Amino acid sequence: MESSQSRNEYLRRVYKVQDYIESHINDSLSIEDLANVAGFSKFHFHRIFKGMMDEPLSRYVNRLKLERATHLLTYRTDMTITDIAYYFGFTDSAVFSRTFKSYYGVSPSHYRNHNSKNCKDVSEDSQYNECKKVRGEVEIVTADKVNVAYIRHVGTYKDLAIDFPKMIEKLFHYASEQNYHAFEDTKVLTIYHDHHEFTEDYHLRTSLCITIPDGVEEGNSDIGLMTIPSGKYAVGHFEILPDEYKGAWDFLYGEWLPNSGYKPRDSYPFEVYRNDPRQHPENKHIVDIYVPIEPF
Numbered sequence: 001m002e003s004s005q006s007r008n009e010y011l012r013r014v015y016k017v018q019d020y021i022e023s024h025i026n027d028s029l030s031i032e033d034l035a036n037v038a039g040f041s042k043f044h045f046h047r048i049f050k051g052m053m054d055e056p057l058s059r060y061v062n063r064l065k066l067e068r069a070t071h072l073l074t075y076r077t078d079m080t081i082t083d084i085a086y087y088f089g090f091t092d093s094a095v096f097s098r099t100f101k102s103y104y105g106v107s108p109s110h111y112r113n114h115n116s117k118n119c120k121d122v123s124e125d126s127q128y129n130e131c132k133k134v135r136g137e138v139e140i141v142t143a144d145k146v147n148v149a150y151i152r153h154v155g156t157y158k159d160l161a162i163d164f165p166k167m168i169e170k171l172f173h174y175a176s177e178q179n180y181h182a183f184e185d186t187k188v189l190t191i192y193h194d195h196h197e198f199t200e201d202y203h204l205r206t207s208l209c210i211t212i213p214d215g216v217e218e219g220n221s222d223i224g225l226m227t228i229p230s231g232k233y234a235v236g237h238f239e240i241l242p243d244e245y246k247g248a249w250d251f252l253y254g255e256w257l258p259n260s261g262y263k264p265r266d267s268y269p270f271e272v273y274r275n276d277p278r279q280h281p282e283n284k285h286i287v288d289i290y291v292p293i294e295p296f
Helices: 003-023 031-038 042-053 057-075 081-087 093-104 108-114 157-178 242-259
Strands: 137-143 146-154 188-192 205-211 224-228 231-240 262-264 270-273 285-295
Touching: 003 031, 003 042, 003 057, 003 242, 031 042, 031 057, 042 057, 042 242, 042 262, 057 081, 057 093, 057 108, 081 093, 081 108, 093 108, 146 157, 157 205, 231 242, 242 262, 242 285
Parallel strands: none
Antiparallel strands: 137 231, 146 205, 146 224, 188 205, 188 270, 231 285, 262 285, 270 285
16 A cells, blocks of 8 residues: 555545544543544554544544534523533543543533633643654564563553653563673563553553563563564654654554554553663654554
């Protein structure tokens, strides 16, 4: 599939989802349902949508619902706030009120009483402010299976960053005790099992891994073993600062992938770290991001 044909296919699927949202705006729309409309897994589709539309899917859905809700708050005084919440598929008025205030900066009742005069510009103070634009070199590889030893982290990515050094130290200490690796050949990688857009932060599962040879048996340690299956991957090569990781992921899913002729394969993406940032003159991270892919 040529680049232009590939991108058109991605756009067709995204537009199909947007049309579906418009026609089902009063329903409770889950990311999984919308991903099914697009023909992608939910794990990959949220990244594709964000990368191409420059707005997270869940925020896009809420924005459309809330923009229509403001019209009812202003002109349908016969409808209570609870009526409006249920009308747009929110589970209750409390959820609607929290979402509304997060978006507009004021409560629905305040908005109704003041006719939006004190609402902030939604582009200000948003957790989804535009991230730094990042570009990288991308190659397509067919990778062999990889055996890894891992420590599973459950919690926020902020906590993961704090725990990262101790987890790495523990993994290498374990490997040294087992006498089954050469430090210069060992790769460090992170596998993401969830995504914060549809998983509560404190439930996010992340596996910090080091590669190990074949034939290693799981012992009594709390360190687990697993195998990353073989397959075709798009590998993005980046040299970035810590706050540029999001831009790197957006580049892969929102710019490269839609023009590639490939679609995401049902497997987890992961990062492979190529350097110690403390040894880099600009403290940059040299990282490869692996996205599992297959032809359309």
